[in-house]
Amino acid sequence: MGVKRIFSWNVNGLRACMNKGFMEFLKNSDADCVCLQETKMQPEQAAWDWDEYTAHWFSAERKGYSGTALLERIAPVMITTGFPQDYTDHPQEGRIITAEYPDFYLVCAYVPNAQEGLARLPYRLHFEEDLRRYLHVLDQTKPVIYCGDLNVAFQPIDLSHPEANRGNPGYSDEERAEMGKLQDSGFADVFRELYPDRKEAYTWWSYRMRARERNVGWRIDYFLVSRRFMDRIQDCVIHDEVMGSDHCPIELILK
Numbered sequence: 001m002g003v004k005r006i007f008s009w010n011v012n013g014l015r016a017c018m019n020k021g022f023m024e025f026l027k028n029s030d031a032d033c034v035c036l037q038e039t040k041m042q043p044e045q046a047a048w049d050w051d052e053y054t055a056h057w058f059s060a061e062r063k064g065y066s067g068t069a070l071l072e073r074i075a076p077v078m079i080t081t082g083f084p085q086d087y088t089d090h091p092q093e094g095r096i097i098t099a100e101y102p103d104f105y106l107v108c109a110y111v112p113n114a115q116e117g118l119a120r121l122p123y124r125l126h127f128e129e130d131l132r133r134y135l136h137v138l139d140q141t142k143p144v145i146y147c148g149d150l151n152v153a154f155q156p157i158d159l160s161h162p163e164a165n166r167g168n169p170g171y172s173d174e175e176r177a178e179m180g181k182l183q184d185s186g187f188a189d190v191f192r193e194l195y196p197d198r199k200e201a202y203t204w205w206s207y208r209m210r211a212r213e214r215n216v217g218w219r220i221d222y223f224l225v226s227r228r229f230m231d232r233i234q235d236c237v238i239h240d241e242v243m244g245s246d247h248c249p250i251e252l253i254l255k
Contacts, residue, residue, distance in 0.1 A: 070106075083131075143232075
């Protein structure tokens with residue numbers, strides 16, 4: 001049996017999410033792989049029984065910040081973390097885990113936030129340029145499934161108030177252009193390919209002003225795949241019913 005169900009979720013602190021039903025979510029998910037972002041912890045702090053899953057960690061040097069993890073019950077051929085060594089000038093923030101499977105690569109990423117006033121936009125654009133290059137290197141060998149909190153709403157349909165947010169972090173012209181470059185270079189946004197006109201489909205909501213209750217949100221969590229892999233996709237689901245974080249999990253179902 002190969003991988004059939006992949007989840008991605010920014011848990012906004014895994015230890016906090018554990019107290020808000022994470023293990024129940026995992027048990028009910030029937031996931032083969034779960035890609036986590038913003039774990040905000042070190043591996044030695046994970047004193048949990050994962051049952052049938054094996055956990056792989058890539059934590060930031062700065063404690064309580066950023067970090068990614070991969071939970072799997074179907075062992076990959078290989079796990080790597082970060083960019084290859086020749087990709088320079090990246091701080092140790094635990095932002096990328098890659099799992100190689102027989103017929104695809106699975107890349108889990110937590111793309112840097114541009115921050116207030118777009119203060120970190122230059123680094124974010126550098127990160128995305130290198131990530132796009134990295135994905136294309138992998139794609140030369142086998143198809144790629146790229147997922148995670150990509151910290152950008154690409155189209156106006158992907159957030160509640162596009163005009164009011166234009167130029168803000170996550171909806172600047174520069175960030176949207178980077179997402180456009182990735183899609184133009186051969187990667188498909190799976191949810192939007194399947195549901196091009198679906199409105200109010202969001203994956204992140206501010207904790208302020210009852211935003212989630214009112215569904216005032218953004219779609220900033222994605223599955224993107226090599227276009228030649230689209231015929232392997234059965235569905236892409238936004239699980240906005242799952243609580244525990246300011247993001248909700250998203251699911252990719254393979255045929």
